[in-house]
Amino acid sequence: MTFSPTLAKNPAVTHVLVVDDEALIRWSLAETLHERGHIVTEAGDGKEALRVVTRTSNRPDVVLLDYRLPDSNDLSLFAAIKRELPAVPIILMTAYGSPEITAWALELGAYRVVSKPFEVQDLATLVQEARASVRAE
Numbered sequence: 001m002t003f004s005p006t007l008a009k010n011p012a013v014t015h016v017l018v019v020d021d022e023a024l025i026r027w028s029l030a031e032t033l034h035e036r037g038h039i040v041t042e043a044g045d046g047k048e049a050l051r052v053v054t055r056t057s058n059r060p061d062v063v064l065l066d067y068r069l070p071d072s073n074d075l076s077l078f079a080a081i082k083r084e085l086p087a088v089p090i091i092l093m094t095a096y097g098s099p100e101i102t103a104w105a106l107e108l109g110a111y112r113v114v115s116k117p118f119e120v121q122d123l124a125t126l127v128q129e130a131r132a133s134v135r136a137e
Helices: 005-009 023-035 046-054 076-084 099-108 120-136
Strands: 015-019 039-043 062-066 090-094 112-115
Touching: 015 023, 015 046, 023 039, 023 120, 039 046, 046 062, 046 076, 062 076, 062 120, 076 090, 076 099, 090 120, 099 112, 112 120
Parallel strands: 015 039, 015 062, 062 090, 090 112
Antiparallel strands: none
16 A cells, blocks of 8 residues: 655645556556646555545545455445545446446446546546546535
């Protein structure tokens, strides 16, 4: 897990939690999001993700969550994060998408469901859109 304390100095910066068991995906998303000025925390499994969302300070503004992780292969982790951070947009990433999974995720409050493979730049833009949607409310 990586974290940068710069977040506390600039509240306008978006803090993104990237949850994926594939290190290369986490790395490419983190690099692209850093280039766009975001702070990124990485988690390789559900347990690590829950540690990040349940801490009392520096919670994420947007979550990128992989559907299948070593310790989570359904929407229970999504639901747990949503309970903990109800106003935070969650973008679900999946290589195992089906219309049912998409419908359930959207019903649970997903900002968007994105199929893998995806263009990293497109996902970074989606993060900015998700954050802007919260600020607009």
